[in-house]
Amino acid sequence: MKIKDVEKLTHTDRATLYYYEKEGLLAPQRTENGYRIYNTEDLSAIKKIRLLRSLQVSIEDLKALKNDELTLSSVLKNQLALLSSEEKKSQESKELCLKLLTQEETFQTLSPDQYLHPGEPPHQMKDFEDYPEELPQVYDPIRRFFARFFDYTIYITLWYLALYLTLRIDLQNRSFLYLLLDQMVTMALMLVVEPVLLTLYKTTPGKKIFGLRIEHSDGTPLQYHEGFSRTFLVLLEGMGFLVPLVSLFTLIISYNRCIQGEIQPWDKNIAYRIKDRNALRGVLFAVLCTILLSITVLLQYLYFMPPNRGNLTVEEFTENFSHYQKIYNLPLNGKRLKSSAAWESPYDFRDLYLPHHVTTPPNLTFTMKNGYVEAVSFDIDVRDTDFYVYHYGEYMSLISLALMTPEWNLATTREKADKLVDYFSWNSSSSYTMNVLGVDIDNDVLFEGFEETHNHTMPLRDVESNFYRQKFIASKYLP
Structure with a gap:
């Protein structure tokens, strides 16, 4: 079942489910496009977590219970002691702890349905019918990084080609300031061109190689201002504007988000889909990167050649x-x-x-x-x-x-x-x-x-x- 169905059945909002997943309490399966698919075991685990969280059991104790590092009995005894020591703890929680102790339940055999209230007070209920479907995402940092690398390589190659054809610039001995200028122009080029590609084709050359596309949930392409905003956030939060240490820091953070199944800041409210994961796409990427890098090297050697050849005045x-x-x-x-x-x-x-x-x-x-x-x-x-x-x-x-x-x-x-x-x-x-x-x-x-x-x-x-x-x-x- 999808996350929207789980929200209805467990009365647990999406942000809380994401939090449980990040903490390792849940591990739903993923489809090719990043959809979370929950089974009956996941549903039961959510209910158990919800029950014990209502008794104020900590996330750390829940992790220990899940990994069989603690028994339910020991956790409940500690929790009962904590609840008893606090005057404002509800009597209902105490009674439930005592009841669970009397039943001699274990975490594995615990059946939360008979202890949970069938409904929630109206003011605590959430209108899950209005919650949107989960948008597909591609949590694959390697593919996403190399798709971005290929796009950047195209932009820098185009810039170098323009420099050579118009000004015959020496590309091999660029000073630091000129290299900084190259970097700034390349990012500006990316900021202008990429939104156009996303608006027209829902992809970029690098993403096309890896079968990736970006669109709205209904399949319509992004508008130019949406693509511009996304690309700007990629440059800022994903690439750190290529400032060496800042860029490394942002890349590590982005990588960890993908690994943990978190949506990147620039992909919120956007559907990120993948066509397939064919290994031949990696081969195509390697071939095209070699061609682009060869063009840059060729430009350097062409620049070295004398401006005039043959008979000379x-x-x-x-x-x-x-x-x-x-x-x-x-x-x-x-x-x-x-x-x-x-x-x-x-x-x-x-x-x-x-x-x-x-x-x-x-x-x-x-x-x-x-x-x-x-x-x-x-x-x-x-x-x-x-x-x-x-x-x-x-x-x-x-x-x-x-x-x-x-x-x-x-x-x-x-x-x-x-x-x-x-x-x-x-x-x-x-x-x-x-x-x-x-x-x-x-x-x-x-x-x-x-x-x-x-x-x-x-x-x-x-x-x-x-x-x-x-x-x-x-x-x-x-x-």
Whole structure:
């Protein structure tokens, strides 16, 4: 029988039945949609509880009786002593306790019908006819969590896709403030879009995967303001607006509500139904999540690719150069390359007292073929200085990456590019030739009176003269 029938037969309201269930005194069966189904044993247990509660027996003692940790006789003796010690205890309760003791009843054999009053006073009766039917609910925290996770993943993927297509944003190196902005925009997107989906389809993509739908008790969809209110409460009480510790706390509370069969605050007066629990739905969820996460990873690799490929003009080369300067966060002492390939150097007071070869970036020389860049080179010639010579590995890396031809395997391209940048950072003052990503690199270095360190070359002391010469050239194949 349903909960509405139990309310009528036992004269016990729904909130009290939920309370008994939460305390472990009742354990009704559940249907797929979360309906409580009570049998005759449940009905008898409710009547026993109601009888003993009328004698002011505590919930703890009722639990102990149910688990055979106490006998009914011992509980009644204690209760009789308590009732006797209180002047305002009803004489009727005392007599009933004595009668039960005389009958030598046990909790298992207790027949409450012969002791309960057949009716209740009119002012204590509840109009159970007006009590609504119990709404179906899905008490499955795992399915509900992953359905929500999938929806959130869709929203964040759409946001990242919009960022990449409109602004070509680097998704891999987002600062904390930008990540916070991403989170806020994603929640705003969810708050606007999800109510529309619930109004039109009674479900969301994540819920659809797991066969879940949300509607009114009569099967009609929620109105937009109802869906908006529900989604807002989910974000507030279920996700804690994704504030790390708050979010963890709200997730734990929501999980416990599901486990204990309690309705979530955002699902009150709403029917939450499930179509089935087919295991293939989990497989579908895993496949679609993999696709969404792959899209995000693909966007990161696509962003890494040079903005311009193939034959490059000088302006396109400088755009590629600046692109990789941003990706690898190479400061170049505050210097930036303009579209004309001239250096844009903001004022720096160090320029007033540091040697020219330290403060001035190398002049880039372009070798052109049919109007396109065939090679880029620079020459360094420092003589008789008592100051260090800056290593030019950052410039070498950016020139090479700006000219590169990406491989079809984007992950391999990124891996080779990272290795190239790392190699130049440690070996910029060594002579070598190599070919990486379609770029022929020739670095010719000769110095005397210097000693090499990690990021610069220091002049030796007690040496009258020294020199440092470097010629770097990076060229690409032009069809």
